[in-house]
Amino acid sequence: MRLAQASLLICAASAAAAAPLVPVDVIVESFCPCSATWEYMFATEIAPKLGAIVELRRWFDASAQGSQHCCDPSTKGRKTTPLPIIPKNSSLVTCFHTKEECVANRLQRCVQEYYPAWRDWLAWSVCVNGDCAGRSDAAGCPDQNKVGSKKHAAAEEACAAKQGFNWTTVEACWNGDEGVALMQADADHDNSVDEVYGMQGLPVVHVGGSRVSVSKFWDCNSSSKGYQAQLISAICNATTAAPKPAACAQ
């Protein structure tokens, strides 16, 4: 009897563990304050409660069709109408917040490629963006705009060391063709996303493939409890884990 009960419990536990993770897709930009705040919020408010049932997937904004006029490497430059005449040199590709943002995106994308476990790359991004506790979404994190710049390199390497990342590997990717190819892959993904975004605002968040939109204009409100409750609700609705995490009962 005891044995039977014990094995039932074990079965229940492994069934819960086997539930597929709920994909949470977020499209961000390195220098976008709302994006940096969102990543911080996810690391501090969502991961501790629902980390076991989600898989966070991050894409950098590089949509050629988006209204951000952003840095799809294949466009060879800022996407405006009419297209400016720019020599075929992908280093001239610009992002919404300037060319430096493309560099910062490549860096973060390369970290994500080599350290794909979402908690690892997220911890590194939160570390390099600086402490955004108590700041508004629109103010963002104190160091987000420094990412990828020379003056911030030591901090980035220190954050990498803290995570046990090999900086040599990250640098080779970031400064080479691989970083550009990864950004192109993100551009292709972003172009496949139905919603027109961009000037409508980032981050764009999908849970289990469905758009989560909390505010009418954009999702730049992740530091509010109301936003967090909506995100938690969407994740809890999408999971097949049984039992659901305690946070789902709130």
Ligand SMILES: *[C@@H]1O[C@H](CO)[C@@H](O)[C@H](O)[C@H]1NC(C)=O
């Ligand atoms: C880091 O990566 C480089 C190049 O891939 C390699 O040569 C080096 O041994 C690695 N360092 C450590 C500490 O693993």
Ligand SMILES: *[C@@H]1O[C@H](CO)[C@@H](O)[C@H](O)[C@H]1NC(C)=O
């Ligand atoms: C942010 O969320 C709060 C709480 O849910 C809400 O009252 C507020 O109107 C939202 N702000 C924006 C700009 O959407």
Ligand SMILES: *[C@@H]1O[C@H](CO)[C@@H](O)[C@H](O)[C@H]1NC(C)=O
């Ligand atoms: C989750 O499901 C409940 C019950 O159907 C619903 O009221 C709620 O709006 C859903 N949450 C989201 C974010 O869609």
